[in-house]
Amino acid sequence: MANFEVTATPPAGRATGQAVTSPVSEAVDVPASATAPRPAKPTSTYLPVPVRTFPLPSFYPNNPVSLLHLAYAWLSQVFFPPAAEPSVVHIGIWDPETRSVRVDDPKSIRVLWEQGFFGKGSLSRSEPNWLKRELSRRGAAKPMSVSEQRTESRREARRVAKWERAKAELEALEQQRLEEAGLHAKPTEEDRGEIVVVSQRHEPKAPVGPAELLALPNSLASLVLRHALTSTPLETKPPVGPAELLALPNSLVPKCDQRGPATASPQPNGLANNGASQLSNGHALHGLTNGVSGHVPKASASHENKHASQLNGATNQPNGVLPPRSEGSNDSESVPALNGAPTKLARRKSVRFSPTVESTTFQHHDPPSPGHSSGSRPRTTCTVTADEVASPAPESTSQVSVPEVPLEVQNKEHYQLAPIEAFFLVFALGSLSVVDPVTLAPIPTESLLTLFRAYSYFPPLDTNASLACLRPQDPFLVEYAVYHHFRSLGWVPRHGIKFGVDLLLYERGPAWNHSHLGAIILPSFSHQLWKEVDHQEPKRTWSWLMGVNRVLAHVLKGLVLVYVDIPPPSVFERAMEKGGISAALKEYTVREVMVRRFSVNRNR
């Protein structure tokens, strides 16, 4: 569960039984223990589609005021009629390169997200909140206000909890060992059975060996760090998790050198890794064995650290990079710096081709536009980090020093609608107009359909040459039939490629609850005319189905096979001539089949 997007679903429905009514942001399942704030409740701007309704208030015979109320509402709507819905037509720009429809107007973006959950932010998981994230990252906004960051903090909390659990188990094991050693030391009149009774009283969890701890990612290093922390007088913060150590950026090398073994691995210089990693292994084992007995010989540790830093520095020099050497480093200085590091420094990648060329720094959150680097960070990172290292107080280093001037952050995110979503907005609701990227002239629905059908192949079909290459089983048409089918039933389908399915089905939307169903689209050619031309439908193997089902079951979703019965070309063309795409879509039949594993042992 830790490594991929599976965390977007709750570990279980157990978390919140009332999840249907209580709003949870997509992919956020806040464990009861976590103190992360719940996301704000979706406001009344959330609508199922971008169409407003004007319901009349209900009349209660026992309450005459309600009649007044009803009359007022009705009269006000008669005399001041609201604009006919859909009152706003948003503008989307067709983007042939990404095969999506791009929306730039912030108002339209909010409406399209909140009223029907169409589309996604280009730099976000779904809700377009790159700007918010960026502001909070720079300290301008309240932290942890967007779902991606909540997910991250939740993962971090889980990581720390796992680490704590492992530590507790190791301590229990150690306690057990000490106890048994004490029992051994006693004159052993008592027989073996009584020992067992004594040992069972404590009922620790399953004892877990140290070698298993070794198998944890970077756990050795974290152990070392842990012992170093406990041995220092400045024990102000809980230890950071192992994966956070892993996430330390490359440019921290100068600092890493002081800690030596713990973070030496992410160095960019491959040359330096050999010596350092060997050294780190040796040191880590050393620290572990020492840790078991509860002591860390400080002198030897710091000695090795220095050794490591010299080694790294020596290998760095031929590359022309001069890392600042802080010679008089000891534990009390380096540990707080490390502590503050994960929250303080962003990831950076620096590439140097020759000493004369100025280094270009990219930030992790930047969009991939190589020409622009966000200049909020000084480029001479080495000196800055050296300064930070030198600052002794851990509290001050762990806080980002926020400049008082308001941040001017340009929103680099745009909104993108998949072709099926855009076509639904255009064709079904009429609340979107797709314009040509060059002429900015609205594309008529008929041409838009042709465009989307042609672009559902790769490379896109050349529709200028002839329209004959378009067929009723175009991927766009099949997908759209399914999308329209579920939309017209009030479901919110969204792309489900992260879960290995074609669509995820949300009941009201990702802001309220997790989806319980993943849909796979299976085109079917059962019409007699298809049989005559012997059209074969694509075969799917059983192992594929089991795989999809397994993945979905693991994230507590059900699998739906959506069979789309496709009309033969003659029927399709006739319908297109008669009644356009509205009539042609009536020739598609959609049928759902729910799939689940059946457990023989659980159904007796």
Added chain:
Amino acid sequence: MSLDDYDTPTAAPVAGPSTEGGEEGLTAEEALEDETQDFRMFSKFNKSAHVSAQTIRKGEKDFEQVGTRKQEDALEQSRQAMHDVLSYTRVHHPNNWTRAWYFPDWWADWNDDGDDQRPEKLGESGERKPYAHVRDRVVLLEGPSVASNNLGRTPTGQPKDRPARGMDWLLPEEALFLVERGSLDLWWPTRGIEDIFPAAGQSKKDRGGDDADNDEDEYEMGFPLSLQAAYSLLIGEDGERGKISLQKFQVFSNLKRAGYNVLRAPPPQRQPFPESPPPTTLWQWFSSLIPSLERQPRPFGPLLQPGIYRSYVPIYRQLAIIPRHQPSPEPSSRWGMKDPFAIHYHIWKAAGKWSKLRHPPPDFYLAVVDAQETDVPSLEEITALVDATPPAPHKPEWRAMGPRMLAPRLKHGYRHVLVAVVDHGIINYMRFAEGTFVDEPQFERMDGSITEREAARLLAAAAAAAGDWLAK
């Protein structure tokens, strides 16, 4: 386990709303089924050994030796408990053991269908006895046995002088299952059935003679067959009379061992597809003459007519243009089942009163397919298969539970069928159910809360307006 980086959410049993239906276990829970055998069940039978049920735990696992004595003791206790369980003395009681004879061609020319049509096939309460598959019955069970309580069948309607009248005949899978369990001895007859099981007239005399010198001529009538021989005689290709395919036998045996009651399904009856009846009443005829007043949607949209809407229901009604599948008791298509996507077994849960002749409708319908030779079923295959089962909608109280039970309701479906996918002896059971999305439109829920909110806002506005007017 606890240090595993991949924190599996299935590790803890999930308490969800869908645990309420017994059959409707959560999918995540199903992942637990592949765990090792729980010996606690056995230790109940094993009263003599003092094995505590707590001794053998499921769940936590030690992956290596940590050197504590506690761990060693726990391991030793588990070993001892397993040893005690396994060293239980197994006894073959004589009444669990029986002999059967292999007569492959005795029923070869029997007409099952004709037999089924006969009026005396109806039981006293008028219900039809289950389909007998007499032609496929090749093993004659000698004498009564425990196995004959729920296996085998006595073909009825035979003349009195027919040999082996009133005895149970087994299907190949039933016989092979019993042979494998060790409770059946399959014999190859060296004489005709008339000599071994003479007809009613001569039976007294001959039987008496047999009993007298039983010791000598036990092997005079035939000889016992090995398990390999039984396999080679009873396993065959699909559709071979008197044999069964290996996949189907494996599924049968797996289900029987799991405690289900399993019977071979009767051959599929082609139900005539209900033609849509012509309009009968006068009113229907009239209304069919009038062209529908419904406005046809514009060819290239928008489907939604601009206007002011009081509710989302009319909005969504205009969007519904793609034909939807409405589950109904009648079969929805004219496609017929084709092997291998055909119902092969009827399955009953172990609980409840069940006998091979009298039983409620099956709990499950099962098709057996080979994982390598077949693919995921096409629309025609799965539709025909699902249509062949009777409607089994979810419990009505689920409906009352509203959106909380929406996902379980949908996953349950209207009809359902099991498909056992056999891959070289490994069986994966899949449940396919007819979707009921049409019965669960989501847009009806949209109005409620929004209306209330809107109403509250309007009420406040009205009150304010009234207040202003009064103030003037």
